[in-house]
Amino acid sequence: MTGAAGPIAEAPETTNGSRTADEASAAAHLAPWRTFLLAHARITRRLDEELRAEHGLSLAEYEALLQIAYAPSRRLRMSQLAERVLLSRSGVTRLIDRLVADRFVERVACESDARGAEAVLTELGLERLRAAARTHVRGIDQYFLSVLPDDELDVIEHALGEVADRAGRSAIADFPPDCTPDGTATPTTAGERSVIDAGRP
Amino acid sequence: MTGAAGPIAEAPETTNGSRTADEASAAAHLAPWRTFLLAHARITRRLDEELRAEHGLSLAEYEALLQIAYAPSRRLRMSQLAERVLLSRSGVTRLIDRLVADRFVERVACESDARGAEAVLTELGLERLRAAARTHVRGIDQYFLSVLPDDELDVIEHALGEVADRAGRSAIADFPPDCTPDGTATPTTAGERSVIDAGRP
């Protein structure tokens, strides 16, 4: 397990029975991460497809409408919307452009701060949102919530909350906890480590 | 909890003390899903930023190189690559275009099937991959694996595997398990249900 050769080792196909034990432990270690990626990609795609097919809304558009609907007076400042839908400011500007073109939202100047703009949900937008919500709730239940027992959902919520929190702290500054200049980094993800170590004599 | 008014109810601000109990149970029910989205967005962005900054590779490019490297003879058919990196066929064509331009990959005709093309990792590509793998492994450890105890990782892997599986089955056909034509759907995601129910007299 130490001098892991793995599939990226120098010798093309065999060095000494690599591709069995190493490969297994590698896959096992990376598995949670790849499963996480796969689950996200699949569900997200499903929800998006179903919303488009049944209501002509992308998932991003739906989530924007929902966030606006949840805000007081059904209106929300652009930058706050950006935070809630995980998009850049300019991304939100353009998303709202589309929703305005569809008459689901109106863009109005902010009274208290003339620099600001607010997105206000229209009656038409609310109707569309209500219809789309059925589809979206059904999808989340079908593909996520109803698939898992409550205790597993609890673990996921807690664990991924921890994860999101860890990844959310300042981009720079908490960088080199296990990354040393001389290359004595301490990666523990066995699978890809073979990629790293393979080049060493 | 039944006639939930929620924040999307007809009356602008009050109907009967909505926005406390309803709001709380709504948020609680949706929380695992939103946490899942947030965690994915944050980690993915971090990994991508770090790979770009330290090695000039996007996360997608890195993952493509890795998949090719893991394949026998370090070569992979385009369509197989598409499956493994969760991209469309045309997406992969263009991704490989970039990697070819960077000299990390060569595109060669498939011997056994003249329709096919294979992406072959170059020596330069392997070197870059090895360097980048350090960064990537460090990131996954730092933001994901090392954040969680093993038993939670096990739950996540198992649970999200289940989820990915459920969302991976045929797009059509397994649609209407809890969606009836007359609108008696059974959404259980309390939060957004208020959006749905609010319009009813």
Next chain:
DNA sequence: GAAGATTGAAACGTCAATCTTG
């Protein structure tokens, strides 16, 4: 005709620069 791969057109998102207002 079906499958593998590529291409053109378009959708969507980001960064950097800009404009306006605080």
Next chain:
DNA sequence: CAAGATTGACGTTTCAATCTTC
């Protein structure tokens, strides 16, 4: 000058159409 929002230029990804080979 800092903050909110928008715009222009650009990169990436997808869909639909196409070309080639099975």
